[in-house]
Structure formats: C-alpha cells, structure tokens
Amino acid sequence: MKEALFYEKGEGNSVFCRLCPRLCRIKEGGRGFCRARENRGGVLYAANYGRVSSAAMDPIEKKPLYHFHPGTEILSLGTFGCNLACGFCQNWQIAHADPPTRFLAPEAVVAAAMEQIARGVPCVGIAYTYNEPFIWYEYVYDTARLAREKGLKNVLVTNGYVREEPLREILPYIDAMNIDVKGFTAAYYREVCRGSLEPVLRTVELAARACHVELTTLLVPGLNDSPEEIRSLAEWVASLDPEIPLHFSRYFPHYKFDLPPTPLSTLLRARELAGEKLKYVYVGNAPELDAGDTTCPSCGATLIRRRGYRVQVAGLEGNACRSCGEKIKVVV
Numbered sequence: 001m002k003e004a005l006f007y008e009k010g011e012g013n014s015v016f017c018r019l020c021p022r023l024c025r026i027k028e029g030g031r032g033f034c035r036a037r038e039n040r041g042g043v044l045y046a047a048n049y050g051r052v053s054s055a056a057m058d059p060i061e062k063k064p065l066y067h068f069h070p071g072t073e074i075l076s077l078g079t080f081g082c083n084l085a086c087g088f089c090q091n092w093q094i095a096h097a098d099p100p101t102r103f104l105a106p107e108a109v110v111a112a113a114m115e116q117i118a119r120g121v122p123c124v125g126i127a128y129t130y131n132e133p134f135i136w137y138e139y140v141y142d143t144a145r146l147a148r149e150k151g152l153k154n155v156l157v158t159n160g161y162v163r164e165e166p167l168r169e170i171l172p173y174i175d176a177m178n179i180d181v182k183g184f185t186a187a188y189y190r191e192v193c194r195g196s197l198e199p200v201l202r203t204v205e206l207a208a209r210a211c212h213v214e215l216t217t218l219l220v221p222g223l224n225d226s227p228e229e230i231r232s233l234a235e236w237v238a239s240l241d242p243e244i245p246l247h248f249s250r251y252f253p254h255y256k257f258d259l260p261p262t263p264l265s266t267l268l269r270a271r272e273l274a275g276e277k278l279k280y281v282y283v284g285n286a287p288e289l290d291a292g293d294t295t296c297p298s299c300g301a302t303l304i305r306r307r308g309y310r311v312q313v314a315g316l317e318g319n320a321c322r323s324c325g326e327k328i329k330v331v332v
C-alpha cells in the first residue's frame with residue numbers, strides 16, 4: 001500500500017481524507033466510504049494502489065468518447081470501490097463488492113499499452129474506468145505521468161465527485177474525460193446516489209477548460225427524465241460550451257434497482273430536447289435505435305458512422321465537415 005495524498009491527521013490516530021467531498025473521518029484500522037483508503041496507525045494509505053480488478057482493450061467509443069480519436073482503442077483499467085452509491089450501479093461487482101485483483105505497477109501498464117501499439121493495434125493510451133478512478137488517485141497520477149512521457153493519452157471515465165485541489169493537480173496529465181452527470185437535481189444525487197450535485201458540476205466546469213470532455217446521463221424512468229430536468233441540464237451544458245457531447249444512456253435493472261428499462265421513446269425525446277441547445281447529443285446502450293452517428297450541425301452530413309463499435313470516419317477532413325467546411329470539435 002502507498003501512503004495516500006490529500007489527508008490530515010486528526011485526534012488520536014484518526015485521519016480526515018480530503019480527496020473527495022465526503023471528507024471521511026477514518027478511525028485507526030478503518031476505511032473510508034469508498035473502501036479504497038485505509039487508516040493504519042494514523043497514516044492514510046491507498047489500499048487500492050496498483051490493484052487491478054479488470055483490464056481490457058476497449059473501443060474508445062465504449063467509454064463513451066465519440067469526439068476523441070474516434071475508431072481507436074484504449075487500454076482500460078479498473079480497481080474496486082466507489083465514493084458514490086448509486087442504487088442502479090452497473091458495475092456493482094467491482095464498485096461495491098470485493099473482486100479479485102492483481103498488482104500491476106504503473107510501468108507495467110504503460111509497457112502493456114506500448115506493446116499494443118508495437119503490435120499494430122490502434123491504441124491511443126490508457127483509460128481509468130469501470131469503477132471510480134478518482135478514488136484510485138495516487139495510482140492514476142503515477143501511471144498518467146509515465147504514460148504522458150511515452151506520448152500516450154490518459155482518459156478518465158468518472159463520476160466527477162472529487163475536490164477541487166486534487167482535480168487541479170491531476171488535470172495537466174489528463175487528455176480527456178467522460179463525466180457522469182447523473183441527474184440535474186440535488187435530490188437525485190442525495191437520494192439515488194448518496195452524493196451531491198454541486199461538486200460534480202464544478203468538476204465539469206474545470207475539466208472542460210483543461211481537456212476534452214464528454215458527459216453521460218443515465219436516464220432512469222420517472223427519476224431523472226422529466227423534460228424540465230433534461231432542458232435544465234442541456235441549458236447548463238450549453239452555457240459552458242454547446243459543443244460538449246452529451247450521451248443519454250439507457251438504464252437497465254441492476255444492483256438495487258428493479259425499475260423496468262428506460263423506454264426508447266424517452267431516450268429519443270431527451271435527445272430531441274437537449275438537441276435544441278447542444279450540437280452533439282447521443283443515445284447509448286440502445287443499439288436498436290442506431291443513434292450513434294455524428295452528423296454535421298450545419299449541413300446534416302454524416303461525419304462519423306457508427307454501427308455498434310464499428311466506426312467509420314466518413315465525412316471529416318481534419319477537423320472540418322467535408323461537405324460544408326463547418327469546424328467540428330473532434331480530436332482526431
């Protein structure tokens with residue numbers, strides 16, 4: 001285990017973790033809410049440092065990132081634990097249980113990504129994903145710095161629930177983020193995710209100024225899918241940048257939730273409503289809708305065609321629409 005960053009010593013041998021907005025007070029021998037940080041003798045340790053529960057080469061579109069090196073792949077890693085507790089958690093086996101892990105040093109991860117490239121795989125770098133990467137902070141930081149030295153990209157797929165200081169320190173090494181904005185009311189975050197909305201919005205604002213950002217909202221029927229909430233979300237994103245891609249994802253029953261899956265009509269309505277404010281709105285987790293293409297917001301031409309994870313960059317000339325010349329915010 002490695003000593004954690006961002007904590008303070010308290011009375012006796014207790015510590016205060018200052019990595020995420022929970023600000024856990026952890027007694028000696030205990031772990032924080034996320035289960036990833038442990039107090040041993042008054043010292044806080046990153047219990048998950050280097051502990052990898054899942055590793056795979058994934059299409060970058062699966063993160064989802066649709067405007068960041070479309071059609072490439074990325075070495076994707078996760079550990080265990082999470083600092084939110086969403087009732088619908090789709091990755092609960094690693095976020096809220098104790099999966100088997102193996103140790104992978106940062107050097108080994110970077111070497112594995114470089115090996116993929118040497119074998120001709122279109123690998124752009126490393127994604128920290130599956131569970132919540134910010135509670136893997138020390139490991140992600142060390143690995144991302146090494147990866148950057150080798151010219152690899154670093155991607156976070158995150159719930160955005162982190163304090164400002166750690167976020168600012170890691171952003172210089174991060175190239176892209178997909179951030180969940182799980183809903184757009186304080187009540188939804190409090191009651192469904194056991195967190196709070198404001199820190200997530202601040203993360204999005206800071207990240208959008210520093211790296212490529214896309215957002216994901218899992219629509220849960222009756223809980224966060226009202227037209228008013230969708231409009232408010234889209235207006236807020238547009239106030240930052242109307243070119244930030246927003247992905248509406250289809251919910252399926254998982255973990256503690258047994259509500260039926262999101263109706264396809266709800267996803268289409270959300271796309272239409274958000275599309276009034278934003279240039280790129282996608283629907284994910286619903287292959288039957290075939291709604292993954294990127295089209296030119298100016299002339300409607302298909303720029304990137306997606307059939308499942310088969311991706312064809314068909315209508316782009318560099319960063320511009322081949323048909324009308326419109327500048328498109330996509331990192332190629």
Ligand code: SF4
Nearest residue numbers: 017020023024032034
């Ligand atoms: S990172 Fe974990 S231990 Fe630290 S405050 Fe957040 S939930 Fe608590």
Ligand code: SF4
Nearest residue numbers: 082084086089095159
């Ligand atoms: S933030 Fe993600 S991993 Fe964590 S509880 Fe929510 S859905 Fe699960």
Ligand SMILES: [Zn+2]
Nearest residue numbers: 296299321324
């Ligand atoms: Zn065009």
